[in-house]
Amino acid sequence: MVQKVRVITKKQQREVILCLWNEGVCNASEIQRRTSIGLSTIYYNLKKLEKTGDTAQKPGQGRPKKITDIGARVIGQQIRRYPTVSTNDLTLTLLEKGITVSRHTVGRHLHNYGYKNSLPLAVPMLTAKQKQKRVEWAKEHLNNRWKRTLFTDETSFQLFSNTITQWYKGKRPVKPIPKNRQKIHAWGGFSAYGKTSLFCFTGIMDAKYYVRILEEQLPEVREMMGNNWRFQQDNDPKHTSHLAKNFLQENVPAVMDWPANSPDLNPIENLWALTKRNVEKRQPKNLDELELFMIEEWHEISDEIINNLVRSMKKRCEEIIRTAALSANLVGANRTYRYDLYSFIDCITAETFEDKLFNNSVHKMRLSRVVDQKNPERKFTREDLNARMFIAPDPNTKTKLPEHINYENDVLLAEKRSRIPDCRSSGPGLIVENPWNSTTIYA
16 A cells, blocks of 8 residues: 655655656656545646756746845835834835835835844943943953852842733733833842842932941841952942942942943843843732742742853953943954945954954955955955954854965955045055055055
8 A cells, every 4th residue: 555645845746746747657647546646636747848858936926026136225225224213104216216015015124134023222321432432441351260259239120011922812911001100229238148138118219228228138148258259239229329439449349340330241130130020920919928029039049050150250241342342343442444335444453364354354345356465466266255264153262264374474465346525644654545446445
């Protein structure tokens, strides 16, 4: 007895018919008996096999796309100029070009081209100086012994929070939320040796109240960590007040310096997020329940989670250093010459590749070619310009360069073809020439 083949999609049907044809099964009834594919489909594909020897679909079949190449370019231009534009506005813009489509068609087009519509990722608002200090801080503390550090911070727990998604079937669940939600503030700390108790309060915390919290909590910390430890806090004005500084200087072995606007560096933020989520799942009905659940969920956090967060500090420092290297536009002078949408770089050395800046600066500039100042006759192929050749998965791993690039001595010059007005820089070491042919940046 011949076992039937389960066929689901049209593509699978074509593949099965082709396979049986190659095995010598050319009878439509026999193929239908083995596969349960409809006879009309089998006859159609057998006729195609007799004519072309294949069951593949002909290219160009189906209804033509309503969004033409011109329409796709219009949509791309609008998205780049106005990232917040809606699909309704895009349909009106296309209508002006004589292309009538619905907003759903525009949405599918954008989805097919990889576009997503979401809120921008919120990150700390850092100045250039603060970013530089973060990198310096990360390099200085990269190999610290974080086990002896007590991470501290304050946060607020809201009653009737609504931040956790739910599974549901049918009608979407409804959760009544009061207009003015009450909250309870909390101060806590943790280290590799354990957590402090959670200090809960409802009033406003000023410098005097902050010192009062420390007075109550420090005996517990000394019992947990002894006399050889350091105290971490952010640069909140209450923490850096004269009153708090004097108290910490007299009562704490050491206070750790901390970069400004860097909540992403403090692992206690992860602890707060976990505690808040667990508290919200329990759905407290009043402030008494909220405070009780806060204390219980804080206490239930396992030592494994705490130790993982402490160990993550080295990775956080490494990530700051790596991100700074990727976002930098230059090597050496740290200067970018900008005109309109074009970015230029002074001099690309072999170190540029090692720092992974090739992918960020050179490749995305779509350079026409890269030449060696010392040897202008040397040619670089398009494969040499492929950024994937110059990316190391680990910052500590030395990037392998093509054999004809001397890692120690070669100084490479970037050249980009673009049409821009004539412009020169009076700054030392930067000259822009031949604006209508090829823009060359000399170091």
